[in-house]
Amino acid sequence: MPVDEEKAGSPESSDEPQASTQEPRIEGPTGEGPTLAEELAPLVGEAVGAIFGVLRSGGRRVAKQGRGRLEQYQARRDLERLYQKLGREVVRLVEAGEVDHPGLVTGAERVHRQQELLRDGEPQDGEHPEPVEDVGPE
Numbered sequence: 792m793p794v795d796e797e798k799a800g801s802p803e804s805s806d807e808p809q810a811s812t813q814e815p816r817i818e819g820p821t822g823e824g825p826t827l828a829e830e831l832a833p834l835v836g837e838a839v840g841a842i843f844g845v846l847r848s849g850g851r852r853v854a855k856q857g858r859g860r861l862e863q864y865q866a867r868r869d870l871e872r873l874y875q876k877l878g879r880e881v882v883r884l885v886e887a888g889e890v891d892h893p894g895l896v897t898g899a900e901r902v903h904r905q906q907e908l909l910r911d912g913e914p915q916d917g918e919h920p921e922p923v924e925d926v927g928p929e
Contacts, residue, residue: 878902 824830878898884890885899 881890881895882899882902885896890896
């Protein structure tokens with residue numbers, strides 16, 4: 792029997808399996824069924840949703856911690872400003888003679904010496920600014 796040239800080169804006559812251009816199907820008992828992509832789509836959707844849920848909750852937690860740190864920083868800064876304002880007011884009260892507590896008078900004198908050093912520029916030989924002592928808890 793002669794071999795038809797068209798059939799000899801066609802995929803139907805070859806014994807080798809050919810790549811299918813159709814999506815693989817999960818076949819049920821009837822031979823029909825959803826494609827693999829159709830079957831996996833809900834599972835992939837759930838997995839992606841779960842991943843985004845974890846990222847979202849982690850992002851909320853990090854944002855909350857960041858807000859807490861910022862609030863702490865602002866509270867410390869405000870406290871420092873309050874101390875500075877209070878210190879300036881105490882120096883003014885000492886200067887006006889309204890307060891005569893020995894510790895406050897000494898502190899006010901130290902403030903005046905520091906102010907003079909800043910006004911006069913560099914300290915003279917033998918003149919060094921006094922170290923500031925820590926006067927309370929921070």
